[in-house]
Amino acid sequence: MTERVKIAIVGSGPAGLSAAGRAAASGVSHVLLEQRDHISDTIYKYQKGKLVMATPDILPLRSELSFQIGIREEVLGNWEKQINGLKANIRYNSEVVAITGEKGNFTLKLSDGTTLNAEFVVFAIGLQGNIRLLGVPGQDREWVQYQLNDPDEYSDETIVVVGAGDAGIENALALTKQNTVVILNRGSEFARIKQGNLTAITAAIEKNQIECIYSADTVRVDDDGIVVKTPQGETKVKCDRIIARLGALPPRKFVESCGIKFPYSDPSSLPELSGQYESNVPGLYVIGALAGYPLIKQAMNQGYEVIEYIQGNQLKPADEPLLEQKFANIPGNRSVSEILAMLQESVPLLSGLTTLQLREFLLDSNVHAPRGGDVIFERNDYTNSFYSIVDGGVNIQIDPEDETKVVSLGQGEFFGEMGLLSGRRRTATVMASKPSLLIETPRRSMIKLINSVEAVKRVMDEVAVGRQIQTYIAPGIPLQDLQDLIRTVKVEKFEQGAVLFREGEAGDCLYLIQRGSVTVSREVSGKEAVISYVAAGNYVGEMALISNAPRSATIRAAVAVEALRLDGVPFQALMGRNEAVRRTIEARYRGRMLENIETTEQPEAGGIIQFLIEQGLGEATDVLLIDEALCVRCDNCEKACAETHQGTSRLNREAGPTYQTIHVPTSCRHCEHPHCMVDCPPDALRRNANGEVYITDSCIGCGNCERNCPYGVIHMAAKPPKKPGLLQWLLFGRGPGPGQAVSGKWGPDSNKEGGAPKPKKAVKCDMCKDVLGGPACVRACPTGAALRVEPSEFFRVVSQGL
Amino acid sequence: MHQSILVFRNFRYLKWALSVAAVSILLYVVHEPEYGLPNGGTLLGYVLGTFGALLILWLMWFGIRKRRYGAGGAPVEDWLSAHIYLGLTLIVVATLHTGFQFGWNVHTLAYGLMMIVILSGVFGLFAYLRVPELMTNNRRGMTLVQMMREISDLDTACREAALSLGDEINRIVLKASQNTRIGGNIRRQLSGDDPECATSEASRAVRHLADHAPPSQAEGFRALMGLLARKEELLSRARRDVRYKALLDIWLFFHVPLSFALLGALIAHIVSVFFYW
Structure with missing residues (x-):
């Protein structure tokens, strides 16, 4: 006799449990099928005492079951008690092996041979199915494990944890109690994790309890450790154990066998679902991690919602009020779901996102409704957010000399990706061409999306390649004329110091520097001498293509570089076809040739460039230099800095290296991709439109930025009390004088609040962005020895002769 | 790229200063006093005197401006360049104001103080133009603190090297590390040298003893002598650094207090003139 229910729920994770709870509470006939002998196997396998997070905090919970942040045992115990209290119909040890039939009459075949009839089926099977392996030689050594049950x-041992997701971080944190732990992060920041974990891991790294290697790709597992590749080169981390937590792939085969389609073949792709979680097979629903959202709270909400939807009840998702607020300035008085559908329809980039991803993406973004003629951002601004055009259009002014030369973008296109990629100034001014609707997404969320959704990354890369070629090499040439060239483009990454090509080699391509910067050097009397510097947004290698001669110089990455490699043949064809392109490139070629001759004549200029590149100026946007031939060592620059910034100088004049008479004091360089921004939990480090990297008041004093800054220009300081004025000091001797060091009564330590010392926060140079007339250090220098320069401009001046 | 404070803004303030001086001289030449020789009491005398006094006040304001770090307006470099050139112009303005009449009185005292202040400023300018480069070359990329740290490391190394060389050497080396001084009083700082340097003494003594040392100790002596020579070299560089810093600073100890003395004398001069009136 085959049991018959209205709703069969497959999987008893948070989503399935919540669905069963709602079904039981509303009296719908149902069954919850769980292949193990306990509920929520994924959480069950969490390590002992693991803290289960309840993010996002702003999202309200909608479920018959309660859930709040707590340790694994508590959470599971609670759920078990509550689900039993609701008298939900749970069948343990029941693995579903096949589903056939259609809406209203599905047949589920279980592993014990029995069958089950159901009108609707809800998949809540999570992602546990296929755990991702390391994918490198040695990945199946016995001391490489993909799970951690009990960290105690x-x-x-020395344990390497691979993967900087939530699971990896939680394992790493638990293991530090008794072991030495190294965590490998493929990215340069912790981008996809819960806030609580972010705070905990950054604190642990700060206290040196855990070592974190950023931008680390695993190469292979040897007998005694793991070999990783970082921008600094390959290195082996010796260890006793490797724990890889790289997430899992959806148990896609099974789901597909039920007829559910996946839009992309790429393994991280997610099934296509309606806003009510129904798949392309009517009557089959997918919720939880398998639907594309791995957070417990969201999964529980979906469990509740899916039961309501199946019963034909309309229900607004839990984040609805938050989105309604965001969409307040979208005209037309449409509902959130209508707007979401409209967004996906009008912006192709967003079409690959699941509804849930889209909702999350929009929660981070802002909606703008500029009128025609409004400026969105200006050329040379340093802002780095990303814009999608929902409606209307924008004009991009491609020629700073001529405002009428524009490229128009319309509905569905996006812009602002170049600043995001290169970390440099905006390359063009963008204005709304008519009343428009734009979505502005902050850098951090965009990076997260690019990293999470392969499809977005691909589209971004493809369009970005074309746009960069258009902007930097062939202005005014329509994209379709560049297709031959674009098809050959490869994005290549180079570590600091790596060679893009060498002098004397045959030249078959040119490189467009997308991120980072390179040095140009030549062999001069047997030694490689730097002759110039090329920043992101420029190309190198065109000389050999034009003259059909071997490479005339060696190009080296001054910092980590991402470059587009353009094939020589289609490039030469483009020059042959297009007179304007040929002329610009040849003009550039002649300029470079003269520059090369000039700098070869002045070896000292190359020496200075080489020295400054070694000091990290290759990634700087604005740096303080001191001409020691003029500096009278009065320290007025430091004093001015301290006086304009609450008593703490952000620069150390004397420290730092000197070459000839050029001195690089310890002071912020406002990097293109600021290291300090990499993991700031409260997102307090910002860059404003003029390029200054500064710290907002939301700093929590965690010290991450201080640690991440390779130039040692950030430190932690408390705010001292306000000093008495100049005349009070002059006439009555009150307090420390202007520029005098503060200590004792006027020092930061004296200033106690309720007995406890005042909290220390991170301080760094903000280029005196709020001070009239510019940086106080430069303005206070009596002899003009201090100067702030933009390196690419400075290098140009240097190579033309001092 | 970089230009000195004198060339600053294409000699803008030199041009100002020359204009002021030229106008003053021209007026002095064409001006015919109603009676007697040119002096401070004529119409032109009063004009030049008032101008000179205001100029002195403005020049002294530089000390305040320099410390007003958040202030807008012209950068300090402009102020310093103008301070230098207009300060030098004061020689012309004030001298013409005197009508070349000098005597043993408070008026000539004010004039004298002014000239000393200006001369100290000229010395300062000279130091500012000359010393920075010498200082950089002498430092060879090290800071004074780094030099001190290395000297202290060498001290430790010397003491270790001396351990195998007998009591007398140990005593000499210990004395050298305890009695070596960098800096000291003003004369010592400005000399950039220490004729009684304990390390040099030790170095000489060790060299002398090395001549009579048994061959088994030759290696040890060589090592010690090398360390001492390196320390001596660093000491002389550190002392030179102190000397340069002293040269950059010392003139201000005259320039600033004497300016205030000048201000006092100037007030006395003006008040007394009005009594005579």
């Missing part, structure tokens, strides 16, 4: 099993 291990002690006094």
Whole structure:
């Protein structure tokens, strides 16, 4: 006799449990099928005492079951009690092996041979199915494991945790109690994790409890450790154990066998679902992690909602009020779901996102409704957000000399990606061409999306390549004329110091620097001498293509570089076809040739460039230099800095290296991709339109930025009390004088609040963005020895002769 | 790229200063006093005197401006360049104001103080133009603190090297590390040298003893002598650095207090003139 229910729920994770709870509470006939002998196997396998997070905090919970942040045992215990209290119909040890039939009459075949009839089926099976392996030689050594049940099993070992997701971080944190832990992060920041974990891991790294290697790709597992590749080169991390937590792939085969389609073949792609979680097979619903959202709270909400939808009840998702607020200035008085559908329809980039991803993406973004003629951002601004055009259009002014030369973008296109990629100034001014609707997404959320959704990354890369070629090499040439060239483009990454090409080699391509910067050097009497510097947004290698001669110089990455490699043949064809392109490139070629001759004549200029590149100026946007031939060592620059910034100088004049008479004091360089921004939990480090990297008041004093800054220009300081004025000091001797060091009564330590010392916050140079007339250090220098320069401009001046 | 404070803004303030001086001289030449020789009491005398006094006040305001770090307006470099050139112009303005009449009185005292202040300023300018480069070359990329740290490391190394060389050497080396001084009083700082340097003494003594040392100790002596020579070299560089810093600073100890003395004398001069009136 085959049991018959209205709703069969597959999987008893948070989503399935919540669905069963709602079904039981509303009296719908149902069954919850769980292949193990306990609920929520994924959470069950969490390590002992693991803190289960309840993010996002702003999202309200909608479920018959309660859930709040707590340790694994508590959470599971609670759920078990509550689900039993609701008298939900749970069948343990029941793995579903096949589903056939159609809406209203599905047949589920279980592993024990029995069958089950259901009108509707809800998949809540999570992602546990296929755990991702390391994918490198040695990945199946016995001491490489992909799961960690009890961290207390291990002690006094060196353990490498691969993967900087939530699971990896939680394992790493638990293991530090008894072991030495190294965590490998493929990215340069922790981009996809819960706030609580972010705070905990950054604190642990700060206290040196965990070592974190950023931008680390695993190469292979040897007998005694793991070999990783970082921008600094390959290195082996010796260890006793490797724990890889790289997430899992959806148990896609099974789901597909039920007829559910996936839009992309790429493995991280997610099934296509309606806003009510129904798949392309009517009557089959997918919720939870498999639907594309791995957070517990969201999964529980979906469990509740899917039961309501199946019963034909309309229900607004839990984040609805938040989105309604965001969409307040979208005209037309449409509902959130209508707007979402409209957004996906009008912006192709967003069409690959699941509804849930889209909702999350929009929660981070802002909606703008500029009128025609409004400026969105200006050329040379340093802002780095990303814009999608929902409606209307924008004009991009491609020629700073001529405002009428524009490229128009319309509905569905996006812009602002170049600043995001290169970390440099905006390359053009963008204005709304008519009343428009734009979505502005902050850098951090965009990076997260690019990293999470392969499809977005691909589209971004493809369009970005074309746009960059258009902007930097062939202005005014329509994209379709560049297709031959674009098809050959490869994005290549170079570590600091790596060679893009060498002098004397045959030249078959040119490189467009997308991120970072390179040095140009030539062999001069047997030694490689730097002759110039090329920043992101420029190309190198065109000389050999034009003259059909071997490479005339060696190009080296001054910092980590991402470059587009353009094939020589279609490039030469483009020059042959298009007179304007040929002329610009040849003009550039002649300029470079003269520059090369000039700098070869003045070896000292190359020496200075080389020295400054070694000091990291290759990634700087604005740096303080001191001409020691003029500096009278009065320290007025430091004093001015301290006086304009609450008593703490952000620069150390004397420290730092000197070449000839050029001195690089310890002071912020406002990097293109600021290291300090990499993991700031409260997102307090910002860059404003003029390029200054500064710290907002939301700093929590965690010290991450201080640690991440390779130039040692950020430090932690408390705010001292206000000093008495100049005349009070002059006439009555009150307090420390202007520029005098503060200590004792006027020092930061004296200033106690309720007995406790005042909290220390990170301080750094903000280029005196709020001070009239510019940086106080430069303005206070009596002899003109201090100067702030933009390196690419400075290098140009240097190579033309001092 | 970089230009000195004198060339600053294409000699803008030199041009100002020359204009002021030229106008003053021209007026002095064409001006015919109603009676007697040119002096401070004529119409032109009063004009030049008032101008000179205001100029002195403005020049002294530089000390305040320099410390007003958040202030807008012209950068300090402009102020310093103008301070230098207009300060030098004061020689012309004030001298013409005197009508070349000098005597043993408060008026000539004010004039004298002014000239000393200006001369100290000229010395300062000279130091500012000359010393920075010498200082950079002498430092060879090190800071004074780094030099001190290395000297202290060498001290430790010397003491270790001396351990195998007998009591007398140990005593000499210990004395050298305890009695070596960098800096000291003003004369010592400005000399950039220490004729009684304990390390040099030790170095000489060790060299002398090395001549009579048994061959088994030759290696040890060589090592110690090398360390001492390196320390001596660093000491002389550190002392030179102190000397340069002293040269950059010392003139201000005259320039600033004497300016205030000048201000006092100037007030006395003006008040007394009005009594005579």
